[in-house]
Amino acid sequence: MGHLNLDPRLTLSGSATMTNGTLTEASWLFGAYADVNAGLSVIGFDNSDLPALPPFRFFTREWGEDYSSTPLDLVITRQPQSENAYVGDAVVFAVEVKGSGGLSYQWYHQGNLLPGATNRELRLNGITSGYAGDYFVRVKDVDETLDSSAATLNIISAGSTGPVPSSVLSLK
Numbered sequence: 582m583g584h585l586n587l588d589p590r591l592t593l594s595g596s597a598t599m600t601n602g603t604l605t606e607a608s609w610l611f612g613a614y615a616d617v618n619a620g621l622s623v624i625g626f627d628n629s630d631l632p633a634l635p636p637f638r639f640f641t642r643e644w645g646e647d648y649s650s651t652p653l654d655l656v657i658t659r660q661p662q663s664e665n666a667y668v669g670d671a672v673v674f675a676v677e678v679k680g681s682g683g684l685s686y687q688w689y690h691q692g693n694l695l696p697g698a699t700n701r702e703l704r705l706n707g708i709t710s711g712y713a714g715d716y717f718v719r720v721k722d723v724d725e726t727l728d729s730s731a732a733t734l735n736i737i738s739a740g741s742t743g744p745v746p747s748s749v750l751s752l753k
Contacts, residue, residue, distance in 0.1 A: 586618040588636070603650070610645035614638060655680040655725040661716060661732035666708045668736060674703040676729050680722035687719045710736050 595609030616636045659677035666672050678684055678701070688698035691714045695703070705712055715731040 588616040588618060590614045590616075604648070605650045606648065608645070608647040610643060612643045613640070614642075615640040653679060653681045655720065655722050655727045657720065657727060657729050660730045661703075661718065663733040663735070665735045665737055666712075667739065668708055668710065670708045671704065671706045672708060672712075672734060673705075674716050674718075674732050674734075676701060676718050676720065678720050678727075680720070681724055683723050685721045688716060689719065690714060690716050705734075708734075708736065712736070 590613075592612045592614070593609070595607065597607040598605050616638050618636050656679045657676060658679055659675070661674040661676050664672045664674070674688070676686070686699050686701055688695045688703045690712075703716065703718070713734055713736045715733050717731045718729045720727050720729070
């Protein structure tokens with residue numbers, strides 16, 4: 582005979598810092614979890630001698646937030662990465678940023694503003710040779726503006742095993 586045990590849990594944790602009666606920093610995390618424990622049991626036998634499966638978590642949901650009254654420096658924590666692509670491919674450039682909220686993004690190709698490219702990710706579909714070159718994003722928060730490093734899109738010609746040099750693309 583087997584047994585099945587459901588172990589639901591709710592947790593709440595957090596911390597707060599006050600200076601002169603004013604909240605300066607706070608963080609909290611609320612979590613909902615459910616684990617299943619399964620094993621065998623036989624009447625007349627010690628259950629500790631019988632095999633049991635390790636607990637299985639079948640539900641996890643967490644909510645949390647951090648607050649700071651001190652503005653955070655704008656920092657790019659993950660720069661966009663260079664890509665190689667074939668004509669017709671799709672490519673995504675992405676950036677991860679920490680700042681003081683109200684973040685805005687603007688992507689550029691070869692130094693030229695890309696109209697409507699104002700998200701954390703830049704998705705390029707149906708790549709052609711005209712898409713080759715350098716891409717960067719300008720990020721702004723309430724206090725600062727910061728440019729990412731450039732990520733290069735190299736176009737691989739059909740039947741080739743590597744990117745076409747940009748000098749060849751400029752001849753087309």
